Amino acid sequence: MVRTRVYRNGVLAAEDFPLAEVSDHLADPSTAVWVDFCEPDESDLVDIGDELGLHALAVEDATHEHQRPKVDRYESHAFLTAYSAILAENGDLTKSEMAVFITDRALVTVRKDDNFDIDAVVDRWNMSSDLAKSGVAFLLHGLLDYIVDTHFEVVQSLDDQIEALEELVFDEKARDSDVQRRSFRLRKSLVEVRRVVLPMREVLNSIMRRDLHIVDYPMQPYFQDVYDHVLRASEWTESLRDLVVTIRETQLNIQGNRLxxxxxxxxxxxxxxxxxxxxxxxxxxxxxxxxxxxxxxxxxxxxxxxxxxxxxxxxxxxxxxx
Incomplete structure (x- = not known):
């Protein structure tokens, strides 16, 4: 499944047009094109790769799962990998991998599964259409802003669940096995969250570098705002990690005191x-x-x-x- 959009002079001109028309739209220097693939294989990206001059290594990374969050720089484009995240009520974490090709006038997103809510990203673009004149920087900001917001929501949900676990530790009627099981599950989810949240600091730093010429001057404050959210989520994650360890030690001390x-x-x-x-x-x-x-x-x-x-x-x- 492929979704497409084209902005001309900061205005949405067309969407859901065939992939074959991408080259026609890119012929106009005032346009910015977005192309989205969901669960493609390498052959699905051949045409768009030839059209945009995408590097073979980047195309290979886009079709293989479990890449680390990163930004790779090539001659004609940049390649980005990031993860959105959702935390279930039982403490299990669901991650969705996203690969992104960034060129001067085109943004190509490759979703590795259908769990990534691309409609939420489109809604952000629609709500901030006044920034569309920035082209690819505008599209990339909406995408990264959504991803970082999912991280922030997961960290906040983890904080709430860890707070509930604290109360359960001091509950006289609580079963130690239940506390241990929940503590282990939250700690496991927290480790997975750290793997997708902490590298985003380097990702944002790389994207905002002036020599890449991805972020123009009007979009700099918006990317800086996303970067601030990344820092807050990272610091929050680190504090929760220490808190989970403290809860486990407290539980062991309470068990020793009861004994x-x-x-x-x-x-x-x-x-x-x-x-x-x-x-x-x-x-x-x-x-x-x-x-x-x-x-x-x-x-x-x-x-x-x-x-x-x-x-x-x-x-x-x-x-x-x-």
């Missing part, structure tokens, strides 16, 4: 039970002892059991061992 409390209680009750065991065991000896053969001996032993056991109970209770 110590249980051991103290078990030891205290064992000490209390040892008193009547010792006394009755002593009186069970087959040798004479004070009160032997008299009822007073029974009452003395009973009183000793009650008194010593009660004394130990009060002492342990005072020290919060029971």
């Amino acid at each position: 110590n409390m249980v051991m103290k209680k078990v030891t205290s009750w064992a000490a209390i039970i040892a008193v009547p065991t010792a006394i009755t065991g002593f009186y069970g000896q087959n040798v004479p002892y004070p009160g032997f053969g008299h009822s007073s001996g029974f009452w003395v032993s009973t009183a000793a059991i009650v008194f010593v056991s009660g004394l130990l109970y009060v002492m342990f209770k005072k020290r919060d061992w029971l």
Whole structure:
């Protein structure tokens, strides 16, 4: 599936035209063309590659998945790879890879799967059509702005889920296995988020370089705004990483404290039970002892059991061992 658009002098002139008409539109120096492919193979990009002079290595990267976020510079164009991201309620992360060819007057986007919401990018272009005079820089800004916003939303959602996990850690009724499972899932998602968010700083830095001549002067503040969002998302991601580690350490400390409390209680009750065991065991000896053969001996032993056991109970209770 291929989607197309052409802007002429900053105005949307046509869209969803056949791929064969791209060269006709590019013949006009006042136009900027956008072409979008979804899940293409290398043969699907041959025509547009020949038309725009795309490098064979860049075309190969565009058709293969799991590229790292980057910007490669070639003689006639730049090649960019980035990821949008969506976080599910259970903490699982879904990434969508996007490859982008950037030329002087054409932007070619290659979606590796159908999960990338290209309609949201088109809506951004429609809402900021007053910037369309900047051509490819305008199209690229809308695309990167959407991608970075998905990163920001994922990081914010992770923050909310980690905050809920904090409350669960201190819940007396929470099962440790549930906390561990959620903690592991969030930590795994956070690692994946870092892999797509942190490299975007270098991506934006490269795109904004003056020697590439991609961003014109009117679009510089808008790209700087996207770069600020990237920095905030990156810093937020780093702080969440430390927070997840702290939560795990806190959970282990709480488990250790609970185990110590249980051991103290078990030891205290064992000490209390040892008193009547010792006394009755002593009186069970087959040798004479004070009160032997008299009822007073029974009452003395009973009183000793009650008194010593009660004394130990009060002492342990005072020290919060029971």
